[in-house]
Amino acid sequence: MTALTQSVPARNERRYQFSWADAGPFLALAALLALGFLVNPDFLSATNLSNVITRSAYVAIIAVGATFVISSGGLDLSVGSMVAFIAGITIMFMNMMAPSLGLWAIPAGMAIAVVTGLLCGLANGVIVTVGKIEPFIATLGTMGIFRALITYMTNGGTIPIDRSLREAYRPVYFGTLGGIPIPILISAIVAVLGAFVLYKTKYGRKCAAVGANEDVARYSGISVIKTRTVAYVIQGVCVAVAAICYVPRLGAATPTTGQLWELQVITAVVIGGTALRGGKGRIWGTIAGAVILELIANLMVLSDFVSEYLVAAVQGVIIIIAMLVQRFSK
Amino acid sequence: MTALTQSVPARNERRYQFSWADAGPFLALAALLALGFLVNPDFLSATNLSNVITRSAYVAIIAVGATFVISSGGLDLSVGSMVAFIAGITIMFMNMMAPSLGLWAIPAGMAIAVVTGLLCGLANGVIVTVGKIEPFIATLGTMGIFRALITYMTNGGTIPIDRSLREAYRPVYFGTLGGIPIPILISAIVAVLGAFVLYKTKYGRKCAAVGANEDVARYSGISVIKTRTVAYVIQGVCVAVAAICYVPRLGAATPTTGQLWELQVITAVVIGGTALRGGKGRIWGTIAGAVILELIANLMVLSDFVSEYLVAAVQGVIIIIAMLVQRFSK
């Protein structure tokens, strides 16, 4: 055939390499760091940055899971309440086991956390996929359910972690390994795993296909139900990991734990460049998005310009500007 | 070319006539009323029903606007804060004008409310369409901004309406006309107008087209930007109308006014049968959805089955079941 030999030079390989869309969140991050430095030079101090990045770890870890859910065409509003619920279950279990297991109650509790997260994610996934309910509504429902359960478990108060476990568990948030805070390490591991699964495995392919076009996925022999349910399960496990890091930080679960995190998580994912309508997820962008959000909050505390009442307004404006910068840098 | 000269008869006519999807929300409403009666016969008392429907009026009015935004393919998370912001502006303006205008301050304040709503909606619309920012994020940003502004205006406290205006304004919420509470009348008018615009005008068609398929709409010479922006403006005006009904109820605006209404509004729209991904809006379903939500909350209080801690869980479960019933009644 004619055109064949001349028309397929592989000269466009380089296209894969740099894309402004991918770089957007990182540029926004850099801009924010520069701005922060101008406002208050302490902003770039090692302690401050390490604090902020450590704090962003929860949202980052959950957002890695959310990147799966969103790129498979779903949405999960229940993650904030799920953190509270899992933290509650975990603490209750650890406290119950502490007398018999001693410090072994901590790893046992962690295992329970992961199993609980998995089941919560599975529940969300099944309601959305098998029940065919709009994810927004389904997970709004489970959000109420998880929140009510933690309220019930705490009788409206707090469940603190047992004193005997407290000190041993503390390093999971406050410790460092080779100078790097443990939550940062954990979120890095979660991100690397997430990126591996999403970009390098068959499951990642399926996830993107289901999010991009359900029909095409179905006609290609991909189970939409299974793929999307697994995405919710991954989300649940990520929430569990975040809860595991969270518990030692505050040492207790309350009915207000994790409130509104779902919005932060989704914002991080979207700022990171993943489209809410599904199709393609960007794990590293998500991580950048989570850090950006925490940096904005930090900047509010470090700067003295803004009236307490207006902090939320300035945050809103900065997020909108960050998105605009990202859009128009293309 | 081979010619087959006869086409198959149109045997699929009947498929398009009665649609369970349209009837779904009304069936769910009826089921809920029956359930309520079983649980507590007082449920169907005139006072109770009239209270509940009056209460659902705000969410219903706002949800009519949201039906436009959602069917045009957008989303607005800022409506709850916008209610608070508009109520704040309105009360401040009325109080300022009361000494000079007397009771005329009330209609003047209402006009200001509508103008403010229009501008807030315009701001949302422009950020989403011209700024090309994912509506979820853009309106999450403005949600923070409106909330912060009302907090700033009230110094975190309350702005009560001037005593001289209070009694004159009260009937807008508590009054009746021909035995029907005024908020119910207002929401009926808003719904009729909304249905008229969405179903009977060119703009309504454009709205549905933009939501169903942006490309097709653009190719048909419809300005996606203009159409979607107008939807946000309609939303803003609806929020203003809701705020106008709201102010006389408690006579004050506070930083907690309208909190989480956005979730209720979106739930009402979706329960009403409008798909979140856009396309065709169902105004009457939306109204049914708003009433359903308020009835569920009412039912929780009137029944004695549920622990105070678990109310949110039961509500979540009922919403999910309502959606399931609607799905599988097809």
Next chain:
Amino acid sequence: ADKKVVAVSIPAADHGWTAGVVYHAQAAAKEINAAFPDVEVVVKTSPSAADQVSALEDLSASRKLDALVILPYTSEELTQPVKAIKDMGTFITVVDRGLTDASIQDLYLAGDNIAVGANTAKFMIDKLGGKGDIVVLRGIPTIIDDERIKGFQDTIKGTGIKVLDIQYAHWNSDEAFKLMQDYLAKYPHIDAVWANDDDMLLGVLEAVKQSGRTDIKLALGGNGMKDIVKKVIDGDSVTPVETPYPPSMIKTAIYMTVANLIGQAPVRGHVKLDAPLITQANAKEYYFPDSPF
């Protein structure tokens, strides 16, 4: 030399009472910054426990704090972070809610949430003659809410007062309005209502007014909101008393801390504010028309 830095960490103004706290904290900061050139008071608000921990980290990472005045969201969650700051040599003043480790706080200034519930209950028992049917509205599931309810319930135990119903209304007047409407629809006879916060009481009063019912003899709140204190002053028959839980305690705490810092007076130890009933007789002392609360 260097200015002495006093950091004030309080919850964000998300309802009436916290708004009062913010108002008084800012007023104190302004007055002190103007009056004492070598003291700087920095006020930071946080919308949740986790954010408050973050704010503490941020404040202490960027500068050395000489003193910290904190109104913690919750005791358990804030104990460790405050201890970390204490370990840097900072003077710690805790307001309202004590930390789980009392040795951390140099100065502790608190209201008494249990007393808020208990005193209200006592008044109600008296007024209703030891028996009656009441409904209760509670706030957001937190310690404060829990303590007030506990104080109330412990006090009515064994009397003829019967709680018909108790539900959350999230310290929000709208939700309280709806909840009260529903209570009224559900119970043909209610003797009294207790909303454990004045924001909610406003909604309750509107609902009662709309219903036109006369069986409700008492509708009480708590916290000392100016509108309600005004009612007490005016001798309202349904709301004749009020329980203070003055947000101005933060101002007192800041002043005491600064006094300690600049060496005017060494202040340490515990200060427990009482929750006496506000009645028509003493209501004027509790009335601050300029406060947002």
Next chain:
Amino acid sequence: MSIAARIDTDRFAAPGDVLPAAPVLRAEGVSKQYGTVTVLSDVTLDILPGEIHAVIGENGAGKSTFMRLLSGYIEPTQGALSMAGQRVRFTRPDQAQAAGIALVHQEILLAEALTVTDNLFLGRELTKGGMVDDARMRRLAAAKLAELGCEVPATALVRDISLADRQMVQIARALLDEHRVVIFDEPTAVLTGGEVERLLAIIFELKARGIAVLYISHRLDEVQRLADKVTVLRDGKMVGTYPGHTLSQIDMARLMVGRELAALYPQKQATRTNQPMLSVLNAMVPGFVRDVSFSAHKGEILGFAGMIGAGRTELFEGILGLRPGTATVELNGAPIRIRSQREALDAGIAYLTEDRKGKGLLLQERLGPNLTLSALASFHPGLVVKRAREAEALAQAVSTYDIRLKSLGARAGQLSGGNQQKLLLAKVLLTDPSVVIIDEPTRGIDIANKAQIYGFIQDLVRQGKACIVISSEMQELVGICDRIIVMREGRISGEVSGETMTESQIALLATSERAHVAQGGIK
């Protein structure tokens, strides 16, 4: 095949010879580049009123690009348009429409969530006293559709109607207003007999009213019947404009391809065996198909003929678990249960959809992931996707199936329609099935590629697979099949093979009740 430059263009008039004075639309030296890729270069064309002007070319020659340029969907990077001597510049399609140019797209561009009527009048709704006049629009829509012979209800949602009906709706939409130039980009690709005839009649009517028609088709017989002039594009460049009626189909094909062509249909091979491979008993698809039984043999090409709406697509989607339905299925004599496409693929039965854009390819995705999507399990054993293997497979597929593309980094949606079809074929065959079901294999495929695809199908049966071909082109079925089953209103109305396998016999079975009875004798 050799690359022959032996086209005797001198037989034809040179381009530009036969130009009367007043073209209604003129494109002058227009080019279109995407980045560094040139899709169309220096095309000059005059379109006269009352003239049917066909544009032909291989898949990817740039025909659709050119039409989109003329009607304002994209802007040229060089060159200019003029109408009646006046320079015009369109930045949006509605401007071109206002100027009197309408385009019927090659792909279906309708809002699926809206009704047929809504779609027809989108952006130009009729109003009465400020209100949209639904009743009148419905009436007009129904009338227009009836005129085109399309019987879909005007109130149906587009999402619920078949591909063919959607195409008719698109055509109706373009014809609703009076235009000066109407452009049809492969309007008949998804149509069969009746509709095609009616469309051609309507085009002649447009011509008679002095309207200029631009017509693109791979069905050269249509071109021959219609065209006053034929412009040939090759690789984005003009080959020339020729008077229509002097060109034979073979001439056109040669001009398009730039070399000699082999016969369209390959010599039939005697690979058919008597060993049934796929047997289907009592297939039912609620609402579409009742009680269909058949079997496909090893080495056989089995055709499925029928008119639009006969339920062929639904039959196979039902059998393969893609829509609700029941059937007893045996593969090589062993009963199997198929509840999803996955199970079908695992059993070795592959189905290639007729709706390549909606159900076949991820248009936003690159070619590699598209190619391996159905075959993930077998292609990437283990957990990880092997990109190098995927790239290799893509290069292989591109050369085997002759997929023309400008870059390997392209997205599937950027391929021309015909090349998308070939990519889809490659994708499905990557699963290495033993039974291949191809729905409309050559829809929108140029003549040279058609021949290739027939060749591929023959290769499949030569390897001992069974191949089922569903097609609305009877000629094609007769040309390549060993046996043809004809369906009518959801049932099998007959079967033809050998002697009886003629177009007229198929047409009879597909349309007439009596044929069903009479056909007992044929069997």
